[in-house]
Amino acid sequence: MPKIVTLPGDGIGPEVTAAAVEVLREVAPDVHIEEHAIGGGAYDLYGDPFPQATRDAIRDADAVLLGTVGGPQNSPWNSLPRQLRPESGLLALRKALGCYANLRPVRVQPGLEHLSPLKPELARGVDILIVRELLGGIYFDGDRRIEGETAYNTMRYTTPEVERVAKVAFWAAEQRRGRVTSVDKANVLEVSELWRRDVQALRDREYRNVHLNHEYVDSVAMLIVANPGRYDVIVTENLFGDILSDLAAVIPGSLGLMPSASLGDGPGLFEPIHGSAPDIAGQGIANPAATIMSAAMLLRHGLDRPQVANQVDRAVALALREHPTRDLGGKADTRTFTHAVLNAMGSPS
Numbered sequence: 001m002p003k004i005v006t007l008p009g010d011g012i013g014p015e016v017t018a019a020a021v022e023v024l025r026e027v028a029p030d031v032h033i034e035e036h037a038i039g040g041g042a043y044d045l046y047g048d049p050f051p052q053a054t055r056d057a058i059r060d061a062d063a064v065l066l067g068t069v070g071g072p073q074n075s076p077w078n079s080l081p082r083q084l085r086p087e088s089g090l091l092a093l094r095k096a097l098g099c100y101a102n103l104r105p106v107r108v109q110p111g112l113e114h115l116s117p118l119k120p121e122l123a124r125g126v127d128i129l130i131v132r133e134l135l136g137g138i139y140f141d142g143d144r145r146i147e148g149e150t151a152y153n154t155m156r157y158t159t160p161e162v163e164r165v166a167k168v169a170f171w172a173a174e175q176r177r178g179r180v181t182s183v184d185k186a187n188v189l190e191v192s193e194l195w196r197r198d199v200q201a202l203r204d205r206e207y208r209n210v211h212l213n214h215e216y217v218d219s220v221a222m223l224i225v226a227n228p229g230r231y232d233v234i235v236t237e238n239l240f241g242d243i244l245s246d247l248a249a250v251i252p253g254s255l256g257l258m259p260s261a262s263l264g265d266g267p268g269l270f271e272p273i274h275g276s277a278p279d280i281a282g283q284g285i286a287n288p289a290a291t292i293m294s295a296a297m298l299l300r301h302g303l304d305r306p307q308v309a310n311q312v313d314r315a316v317a318l319a320l321r322e323h324p325t326r327d328l329g330g331k332a333d334t335r336t337f338t339h340a341v342l343n344a345m346g347s348p349s
C-alpha cells in the first residue's frame with residue numbers, strides 16, 4: 001500500500017493540507033496517509049522543529065505533502081536559537097529528502113486571466129513547467145570565500161548532475177506538449193557549455209520524441225513575460241531557476257495558485273509555494289488550490305497516477321472558475337472551495 005506522509009505545519013498549513021487530504025482520500029482511497037509534525041507546532045510538542053518521529057516516518061514514505069511552516073512575526077519561536085526555529089525544520093526536511101529537481105507549474109487558470117499582471121491576451125492559456133536544478137551550482141559548491149577585498153563563489157556542474165535533472169524535464173515534457181527549452185548562458189560560461197552539451201546528448205540518446213531548444217537566460221527573462229505562450233517545459237540550473245521561477249510566479253496573479261514538487265531518488269516533497277499567511281490563519285478562508293494542485297503533482301510524480309492527477313487539476317480549474325476564494329476576488333471559503341473540487345470530480349461530498 002503506498003504511503004503518504006502529510007506535514008501540515010503552521011499558520012494556514014493545517015487548513016490547506018486538510019483540504020488536499022480530503023481530495024486525496026477521494027481519488028486514491030487505497031493510499032495510506034499518515035500525519036506528522038514539523039515547524040513551530042513540532043517545536044511546541046517535541047522541542048524540535050524536525051522531530052525524530054517525522055524523520056522516521058518519511059524514510060519509508062512514497063511522497064511527502066507539506067503545508068506551510070512559519071508563524072507570526074511576534075511568535076515566541078522567533079526568539080529561539082536559529083536551529084530550533086520553524087524554518088530550520090523545513091531546511092532539514094529538504095536536506096533529508098535530497099531532492100535535486102524542483103518543479104513549478106506556472107498556469108493561468110481559464111477565467112482568471114484578469115488576475116495576471118500580463119495583458120489578458122498574453123496571459124490566456126499560459127501553461128509552463130519550470131524544472132530547476134536544486135542541489136548544485138553556485139549556491140552549493142565548496143569553493144566559496146571572502147579574502148579581503150575579493151570574494152569567490154564557484155558554479156560547477158557534473159554530467160550526472162545535469163543528466164538527472166534533464167531526465168525529469170524530458171519525462172515531464174512527454175506527459176505535456178513535448179517541448180523542452182534548456183536555459184543557460186553558454187555564450188559566456190563554460191559550465192553552461194557543459195550543461196548545453198549534456199542536455200542535448202541526453203535528448204539525442206533517449207528522448208528523440210521531445211523537441212529541445214536552448215536559450216540564454218537573459219533572453220528567457222524577457223520572453224517569459226513578453227511571450228509566455230512560447231514555453232512548455234523550461235529546465236535550468238539552480239541560480240537561473242531561482243530567479244526565473246520567482247519571476248514567473250507572478251504571472252498567474254496569486255500566490256494561492258502556485259503548487260510545487262521537489263523530486264529526488266527518495267520520496268518527493270509536494271508543497272504550495274506560499275507561506276503560512278499568519279494574517280488569515282484559523283479563519284477558514286485560506287485558498288487551498290495550491291495545496292490541492294500540489295497533491296495532484298504528488299499523484300503524478302510521486303505515485304505515477306497521471307490520469308487521476310489530471311482529473312484533480314481539471315476539478316480545481318472548474319472550482320476556481322465557479323467558486324473563487326477571497327484572495328481571487330470571490331467569496332468562497334476553504335470548505336466551500338474544497339467541496340466544489342470534490343463535486344467537480346463527480347463525487348458527492
Ligand code: ATP
Pocket residue numbers: 012016069070071255256273274275276277278279280285286287288290327
Ligand atoms: P511567511 O513568512 O510564512 O512566508 P508571509 O506573510 O511573508 O509568510 P505568505 O504567507 O505567502 O507570506 O503571505 C503573503 C500574503 O498572501 C498574505 O497576505 C497572505 O494572507 C496571502 N496568502 C498567502 N497564501 C494564501 C492562500 N493560500 N490563501 C489566501 N491568501 C494567501
